Amino acid sequence: xxxxxxxxxxxxxxxxxxxxxxxxxxxxxxxxxxxxxxxxxxxxxxxxxxxxxxxxxxxxxxxxxxxxxxxxxxxxxxxxxxxxxxxxxxxxxxxxxxxxxxxxxxxxxxxxxxxxxxxxxxxxxxxxxxxxxxxxxxxxxxxxxxxxxxxxxxxxxxxxxxxxxxxxxxxxxxxxxxxxxxxxxxxxxx
Amino acid sequence: xxxxxxxxxxxxxxxxxxxxxxxxxxxxxxxxxxxxxxxxxxxxxxxxxxxxxxxxxxxxxxxxxxxxxxxxxxxxxxxxxxxxxxxxxxxxxxxxxxxxxxxxxxxxxxxxxxxxxxxxxxxxxxxxxxxxxxxxxxxxxxxxxxxxxxxxxxxx
Numbered sequence: 060x061x062x063x064x065x066x067x068x069x070x071x072x073x074x075x076x077x078x079x080x081x082x083x084x085x086x087x088x089x090x091x092x093x094x095x096x097x098x099x100x101x102x103x104x105x106x107x108x109x110x111x112x113x114x115x116x117x118x119x120x121x122x123x124x125x126x127x128x129x130x131x132x133x134x135x136x137x138x139x140x141x142x143x144x145x146x147x148x149x150x151x152x153x154x155x156x157x158x159x160x161x162x163x164x165x166x167x168x169x170x171x172x173x174x175x176x177x178x179x180x181x182x183x184x185x186x187x188x189x190x191x192x193x194x195x196x197x198x199x200x201x202x203x204x205x206x207x208x209x210x211x212x213x214x215x216x217x218x219x220x221x222x223x224x225x226x227x228x229x230x231x232x233x234x235x236x237x238x239x240x241x242x243x244x245x246x247x248x249x
Numbered sequence: 250x251x252x253x254x255x256x257x258x259x260x261x262x263x264x265x266x267x268x269x270x271x272x273x274x275x276x277x278x279x280x281x282x283x284x285x286x287x288x289x290x291x292x293x294x295x296x297x298x299x300x301x302x303x304x305x306x307x308x309x310x311x312x313x314x315x316x317x318x319x320x321x322x323x324x325x326x327x328x329x330x331x332x333x334x335x336x337x338x339x340x341x342x343x344x345x346x347x348x349x350x351x352x353x354x355x356x357x358x359x360x361x362x363x364x365x366x367x368x369x370x371x372x373x374x375x376x377x378x379x380x381x382x383x384x385x386x387x388x389x390x391x392x393x394x395x396x397x398x399x400x401x402x403x404x405x
Contacts, residue, residue, distance in 0.1 A: 095392040100370060102359075104326075104381040111390065 093119040095129070107133040115145075122153040134172070143170040162203075165189040165211075179218060185211040189225075197233045206230045284308050286319055288346065290380050296329045301380055303327070304351065309344070317344045322351065324375065326382075333362045337384065339373065349377030357386060368392035 098113030109131045117124040127147035134141040144167065151163040166187025173180045189211045194204040208225025215222070286309035290302040306319035322344075324337040337360075342353035352374045360367035370386035 091395075093394050095368075095390075095394070097390045098388065100368060100386040100390040100392070101383070102385075103383040105378075105383075111392075 091120050093117060097129070107135065109133075121155075122151060124149070124151045126150070139172055140170075141172050144168070159193060162192040163190070178216060181215050181218075183213040194233060202231070202233065204232050286317070288344075290377065292329055293380065299329050299331055300327055302377070302382060304344070304377075306342075306344075312343065315345065315347060317346065319344045319351070322353075324351075324382075335359065335361055337375070342373075342375075351375040359384065359386075365395040366392070367394075 095111055095115065095117050097111035097115040099111070101110040101112070102108070111129040112127065115124075115126050115129045117129065124145060126145040126149040128145075130142075130144045130146070131140050132142040133139070146167050149163075149165045149168050151161075151168075153161045153163070155161070163185075165185040166189075167185070169184045169186075171180075171182050171184075186209065188207075189209065190205060190207045191211075192203045192205045196203050206225075206228065207230075208228040211225040211228075213222070285305070285307065287303060287305040289300045289304075291297050292299045292301045303323075303325045305323045305325075307321035309317040309319045312318050319342050320340070322337075322339040322342045324335075325333055326335040327333050337357060339353055339355060339357040341355050342351045344351045354372045356369065356371050357373040358367065358369045368386070368390060369392075370388055370390040372387040374385045374387070376383045
């Protein structure tokens with residue numbers, strides 16, 4: 060059950076692209092554990108699906124995800140989840156290895172994993188008020204860097220560095236030195 | 250006289266012990282109660298000799314309506330090679346053999362055999378359908394899973 064993958068995709072994938080000049084290295088040396096709490100838990104052996112519902116909280120040493128429902132569907136081949144959905148009031152807080160903090164909010168986040176002709180495809184789609192914040196607050200406005208899109212996509216192939224793109228995107232980068240990303244042409248990231 | 254008194258008390262203690270022991274033996278299971286209750290489900294051919302799921306308990310007492318009061322429930326799920334994959338444990342449940350439904354308002358623990366995933370909670374409903382099962386935990390769910398090292402730092 061590789062929920063960490065989803066969280067890293069959801070957040071790490073974002074940050075890897077957003078941090079243009081900072082080669083983050085989020086690679087803990089040892090395995091850790093992840094806690095998930097919820098009000099209800101449903102497991103179905105036929106559909107290979109686990110559903111956490113009601114005040115779902117996922118925490119591990121580096122990130123925290125909250126939502127109202129988290130659905131994990133496992134592939135019929137192996138134990139890799141082929142689909143993970145976080146739904147309703149999805150909030151992710153993530154701190155990378157450099158201590159940079161990211162805050163993601165969306166109505167729904169869907170991770171899809173598939174293998175076709177030995178090619179691994181992974182996508183994340185954020186829909187419904189998707190927004191990512193990062194960087195230090197602007198000393199004057201208190202606003203952090205942020206990005207929105209409807210939807211926001213993240214895709215990658217064969218576990219190589221992926222690409223991020225969005226429809227109806229809006230990006231705000233603090234121009235002051237306090238901003239993490241001082242690149243004045245963020246659009247090229249996509 | 251002192252020695253005689255000591256013997257008296259020893260004899261009295263022995264009599265009490267024998268009475269208590271006898272009374273304990275007299276507490277035999279009520280009619281219909283079984284021990285080491287087990288219910289197996291098998292794979293479809295060609296693996297029909299392999300147990301797919303085993304539902305067992307330390308004891309099972311009959312309840313009205315054809316139900317069973319099962320103590321120390323254990324649910325084990327195996328693959329076709331006979332290797333256990335999942336296990337669920339509960340101190341008590343009510344089991345409906347004809348419907349293949351086990352339920353309880355009590356605690357349940359569920360874990361994978363490799364120990365990398367476990368979850369627990371209070372109140373559960375387990376349904377056996379066509380050789381498979383579904384399981385619902387209705388309150389206070391807490392899961393702990395080991396994060397594989399190859400899942401870390403994938404993008405960073």
